[in-house]
Amino acid sequence: AQSVSQHNHHVILSEAASLELGCNYSYGGTVNLFWYVQYPGQHLQLLLKYFSGDPLVKGIKGFEAEFIKSKFSFNLRKPSVQWSDTAEYFCAVEGNTPLVFGKGTRLSVIA
Amino acid sequence: KAGVTQTPRYLIKTRGQQVTLSCSPISGHRSVSWYQQTPGQGLQFLFEYFSETQRNKGNFPGRFSGRQFSNSRSEMNVSTLELGDSALYLCASSFIFAGTSGENEQFFGPGTRLTVL
Numbered sequence: 312a313q314s315v316s317q318h319n320h321h322v323i324l325s326e327a328a329s330l331e332l333g334c335n336y337s338y339g340g341t342v343n344l345f346w347y348v349q350y351p352g353q354h355l356q357l358l359l360k361y362f363s364g365d366p367l368v369k370g371i372k373g374f375e376a377e378f379i380k381s382k383f384s385f386n387l388r389k390p391s392v393q394w395s396d397t398a399e400y401f402c403a404v405e406g407n408t409p410l411v412f413g414k415g416t417r418l419s420v421i422a
Numbered sequence: 423k424a425g426v427t428q429t430p431r432y433l434i435k436t437r438g439q440q441v442t443l444s445c446s447p448i449s450g451h452r453s454v455s456w457y458q459q460t461p462g463q464g465l466q467f468l469f470e471y472f473s474e475t476q477r478n479k480g481n482f483p484g485r486f487s488g489r490q491f492s493n494s495r496s497e498m499n500v501s502t503l504e505l506g507d508s509a510l511y512l513c514a515s516s517f518i519f520a521g522t523s524g525e526n527e528q529f530f531g532p533g534t535r536l537t538v539l
Contacts, residue, residue, distance in 0.1 A: 343525070343526060345527075347530075353532075354512075354530050354531060354532040354533060355512065355514075355530035356530075357527065357529075360525075360527060362525045401464075401465065403465075405526060408467075408478065409455060409467045409470050409478045409480075410455070410457075410467060410514075410528060411467070412457075412464055412465035412466075413464070414464040415464055415465075
């Protein structure tokens with residue numbers, strides 16, 4: 312069965328700091344990979360997705376993620392965070408079963 | 423176009439009662455999936471319907487059930503509510519169902535916040 316592991320439960324950064332959130336999954340077959348964001352009081356929104364092709368994918372709001380197949384990883388990055396990036400971030404994997412989500416990483420950006 | 427809508431947005435029930443939640447997918451989407459979100463367990467898959475047929479089912483007890491109508495709208499039902507059923511229930515829609523080769527992107531609704539007292 313697929314599983315997703317997000318390494319950080321809560322990350323606190325100052326504005327303009329760089330961000331990297333880790334995501335590892337366990338599934339040996341072809342996967343679709345996603346990062347979703349949930350802003351306070353709002354619903355889940357898709358940040359970016361990987362289906363195939365270039366393993367470096369760019370999403371909305373300056374986020375990007377790199378799929379490293381050999382490491383079963385799909386880490387999320389942003390060069391410079393803003394206060395408005397404060398939210399919960401979920402990595403999700405779809406292999407031969409419906410979406411499996413990681414437990415989420417809460418990002419707090421302070422001024 | 424309109425996004426995924428869920429009704430009601432908030433619900434308070436007592437133990438032992440049953441509840442029905444509704445989800446209207448994005449126009450043209452035929453797959454509807456349901457998820458339970460809790461602080462402790464995170465987002466967990468409940469079930470997925472495509473063209474009125476349940477395609478996938480998560481690891482939840484039989485008290486959790488669902489159905490999909492010919493217009494792709496979906497309902498989920500929880501019978502004999504327990505305190506632990508308190509959660510945010512999310513619905514997501516997509517063109518195709520999970521496991522189909524292809525680019526399957528799910529769009530989420532705002533959720534129904536269920537509180538069981």
